[in-house]
Each structure stands twice: as structure tokens, then as C-alpha cells.
Amino acid sequence: MLLLEILKLAFGTIRANKLRASLTLLGIVIGVFSIIAIMTLLNALQSGIETGLSALGSNTFQIQKFPAIEVGGPGSDKKYRNRPDITYNQGVRLIETATVYKSISLEDYVYSKMFRTDKEKTNPNNYIGGITPQYLDCNNKKVMWGRFITQFDVENANPVCVIGMDIVDKLFPNAYPIGKSVILDGHPFKIVGVIEPEGQNFGSSSDNFALIPITSMHQIYGKNNRSINIAIQAENAELYPETLENVINVMRVIRKVPPGEEDNFSIFSNESLIGEVNNFTQYFKYGAGFISFIALLAAGVGIMNIMLVSVTERTREIGIRKAIGARSRSILTQFLIEAIILCELGGIVGIVLGIIVGNLVGLFLSSPVVIPYDWAIIGLVVCSAVGIVFGVYPAHKAAQLNPIEALRYE
Incomplete structure (x- = not known):
């Protein structure tokens, strides 16, 4: 019997038993759907993570007290909490001591803050970032209106700020915000x-x-019990490894890490964080x-039983x-193809x-x-394998039926 005729017979049998075929498909659909x-x-x-992390800036890495993604046993969080804070003074010493870098930005953050003006206010879901002028280069940001924080502002702790567009939309919906006053967590x-x-x-x-x-930031919230982040940008991709090694060595000296002991600070970059995310999602x-x-x-x-x-x-x-x-081989092939078709339909x-x-x-x-083409192909291959493995016994049983006994069957 030609393969085309066997396929026609298989599809015809499936169409003639739609309810049974649907119930058979259900298990395959659930299995393939879940994966x-x-x-x-x-x-x-x-x-999305890879796109979002591009905001860190090219050839840039960060130093902070806690890792970007914590993986490990129950005691891992305690290990990181027991690390000494990365202080502002340590950041200043790094800037003065490191020899291979383009920009170093010192950053400190407080979250869940409300901003307001005399007429409007935001929800308490904003954050305040205490930064240095190098923040723009290290975080791939650009000023749209006005200017950015200057070194003079940092040296004099000037009460000036640069805001995001959400804050503009909420507090100044019909006004140009430059030069206006805003209350950040109670401070003008x-x-x-x-x-x-x-x-x-x-x-x-x-x-x-x-x-x-x-x-x-430190005038408002203090320096004690605060750990800052340090963003470092290398001059170019070629000098990135040297910059990373130089900064790690300097930070170990500044934080008095004995030789042979692991760093008491975490370093991450776009690449390393993506790697950690991939490892995390692997589970x-x-x-x-x-x-x-x-x-x-x-x-x-279920398919075998059906x-x-x-x-x-x-x-x-x-x-x-x-x-x-009809030959036994044709009967076996037909039932086997029926099982495979059922599995493939469920897989699709x-x-x-x-x-x-x-x-x-x-x-x-x-x-x-996104469309996971690789997993879709794997899914179809696995469905075919399931159809063959669990369809071969019923197909073999059908092929071995004695025609005389089969004709007597009521």
C-alpha cells in the first residue's frame, strides 16, 4: 500500500473518531504547551534583560556590596550582609589610586519616595540617586533639557536635581520644568x-x-550604614580586562582584603549579569x-490505551x-502513522x-x-518519538491479527 493511501486512511480514521482523537490529543497538548x-x-x-542591561554603558562594570543576583544556599544572604559597606571615601580613594580607567561614577540610592510641588504630587514609587558627574558616561544616559550635575555641585552639596520624564509628566504636565522647585522626600x-x-x-x-x-544625598540621609555603588568605564574594549584587574586590585588594598581570601565586594557587568541570569533561568x-x-x-x-x-x-x-x-506491514504502518499524526497534531x-x-x-x-524555533523543533521531534514508542505495540498487535479470527469478531 502506498504511503499516501496509508496517510489518507489514517486521517480518515481520526476524522471519524473526533472525540476520541481530541481526548488523546489533550495530554500531548498539555505536555508540549507547558514546555x-x-x-x-x-x-x-x-x-528583555539583555536590552535593558545595555543601559549600563559599553565597556562598563559595577562594584557593589551585594551581587546583582543572589544564588546559593540559606546562608548566602548573611554572607553578603556581613560584608563591610562600600563607603564614599573608599570610592574617592579608588578614583585617586586606580590608574587604568576612563570614568568612575559614585552612586547611592534610596527607593519608594514621593516627590511633590505646591500643586501636584507623585505616588511613593520613585527613587533618588545620589551621583557624581560621571554617571552619564557610565550609565549610558543623555540630558534632554537643561544641564547635568557638575563637580561644583558635588563639592558644594548644592540642592539641585536632574529628573526623569515620568516626574515631569506628573508634576509639570503643562510647564517647562527647568528652574522650578521640587520637594524630594521632604527636601527642596x-x-x-x-x-x-x-x-x-x-x-x-x-x-x-x-x-x-x-x-x-549624604547630607540628608547620612553616610553611616550606607553602601554605595561604583560604576567604572574602561577606555575601550581592549583595555577592559586590564581596567577590571587594576580596579579589583586597588579595591582589595583599600578594603584590606588579605591575600588569598575572596573579594568582599561583588562585580558585575552586562555580560556577567546576563550569564548569571542564564544560569538562574536554567533551573x-x-x-x-x-x-x-x-x-x-x-x-x-493514554495514546497506547486509546x-x-x-x-x-x-x-x-x-x-x-x-x-x-492487505499486508501485515501495511496494517502496522497505518496504525503507527495514526499514533504519530495524533502526537504531531497535539504537538502543533x-x-x-x-x-x-x-x-x-x-x-x-x-x-x-520571541519564537523559540529550537524548542518548537525539539517538541515536534519528541512528539514523533512518543507516537512511535507508544504506538508500536498497538500497531504490532493489529498487524498480527489472524484474518479468520478477525472476521468472526462481533
Whole structure:
């Protein structure tokens, strides 16, 4: 029997038993959907993270007390909390001592703050950044209106600020904000500049901030029990490794880290953070793979049972076909193809639904739309394997039926 005829027979049988075929497909759909939806979402999130991290600036890395992503056992958080704070004075010493760098920015942040004017106020979901003038270069920011914080502002702790576009929209919807006054967490500041907007990142605004001189920050919140971040930009990509090594060595001396002991500070860059994110999401991929394996295994057993029922129901049909000359190999091939087609149809539905749902969740988190072609192909291959493994026994049983006994079957 030609393969085309076998395919026609297989599709005809599936159409004639739509309910049974649908129930058989359900397990495959769930198994494939779960893995594709999770992989689509993770790929979308990773793509969004890579785009968002580009704001750190080229050839730039940061030093801070805590790692960007904490991984480890129950005691890891305590380990980082017990590290000594990175102080403003240590940052100044690094600037004075390091020899290979282009820019070093000292940064300190407080979060969940409300800003207001005499007429308007924001929600308490903004942050204040105490910074130095090098912040622009190290964080890939640009001034849209006005000017930025200067060294003179830092040396004199001037009450000036540069704000994000969200703050402009909320506090000055119909006015040019430069030169106006704003109350930041209860303290008056004069607006001297506005940063170019960046929009949403993972469902949250990137423009809800006010930047002030770091010395002004410390006048308000104090220096004690505060740990700053230090952003360092290398001169170019070629000097990046040398800059990183030089800064680490200088920081170890400044923070009196004994030789042979690990650093008591964390360093991350775009590349290293993306690597950490990939390692972190790997656990979710393993979990999703395991869940999908169990679901597909259960679906495979279901397919085998349904196919065995189909063989029993179609015993007379098989007997008639054998009586008029159909070979056992043709019968086996037909039932095997039916099982594979059922699995592939379920796989296709699961892939489509998984991509749609994964991207819908990703869009809600402001991540780009992605299609995991590699996982889609893997899904189809696995579905074919499930169809073969769990369809071969029913197909073999059908092929081995005695035509005389089959014709007697009622």
C-alpha cells in the first residue's frame, strides 16, 4: 500500500473518531504547551534583560556590596550582609589610586519616595540617586533639557536635581520644568535638567527618578550604614580586562582584603549579569523539561490505551483488509502513522498555544516577542518519538491479527 493511501486512511480514521482523537490529543497538548510556554517566556525575559542591561554603558562594570543576583544556599544572604559597606571615601580613594580607567561614577540610592510641588504630587514609587558627574558616561544616559550635575555641585552639596520624564509628566504636565522647585522626600531642590526617557522595562518605568549630588544625598540621609555603588568605564574594549584587574586590585588594598581570601565586594557587568541570569533561568528550564516529560509520558500511555481500544473496535475492518490482500506491514504502518499524526497534531496545537501564552505574559512584562524555533523543533521531534514508542505495540498487535479470527469478531 502506498504511503499516501496509508496517510489518507489514517486521517480518515481520526476524522471519524473526533472525540476520541481530541481526548488523546489533550495530554500531548498539555505536555508540549507547558514546555513551549515556559521556554517562550524565559527567552522573552532574557531578551528583555539583555536590552535593558545595555543601559549600563559599553565597556562598563559595577562594584557593589551585594551581587546583582543572589544564588546559593540559606546562608548566602548573611554572607553578603556581613560584608563591610562600600563607603564614599573608599570610592574617592579608588578614583585617586586606580590608574587604568576612563570614568568612575559614585552612586547611592534610596527607593519608594514621593516627590511633590505646591500643586501636584507623585505616588511613593520613585527613587533618588545620589551621583557624581560621571554617571552619564557610565550609565549610558543623555540630558534632554537643561544641564547635568557638575563637580561644583558635588563639592558644594548644592540642592539641585536632574529628573526623569515620568516626574515631569506628573508634576509639570503643562510647564517647562527647568528652574522650578521640587520637594524630594521632604527636601527642596531646584530642577536643572531632564534625562531622555527610556520607557518601560519589565512592566516598570525607567524614568521615575531624581538625581542629586551624592554629597547632598549624604547630607540628608547620612553616610553611616550606607553602601554605595561604583560604576567604572574602561577606555575601550581592549583595555577592559586590564581596567577590571587594576580596579579589583586597588579595591582589595583599600578594603584590606588579605591575600588569598575572596573579594568582599561583588562585580558585575552586562555580560556577567546576563550569564548569571542564564544560569538562574536554567533551573526553570530543567523544571519545565521534567514536568513536560512526565506529562508526555502520561500522554503516551493514554495514546497506547486509546490505540489498543481502536484496534479492538476495528478488528473486523482489519480482518476484511487482510482478506482482500492487505499486508501485515501495511496494517502496522497505518496504525503507527495514526499514533504519530495524533502526537504531531497535539504537538502543533501545544506549540502554537505555548508561543501565544508565553509572549502574552512577556508583553505584560514589557519583553519583546520571541519564537523559540529550537524548542518548537525539539517538541515536534519528541512528539514523533512518543507516537512511535507508544504506538508500536498497538500497531504490532493489529498487524498480527489472524484474518479468520478477525472476521468472526462481533
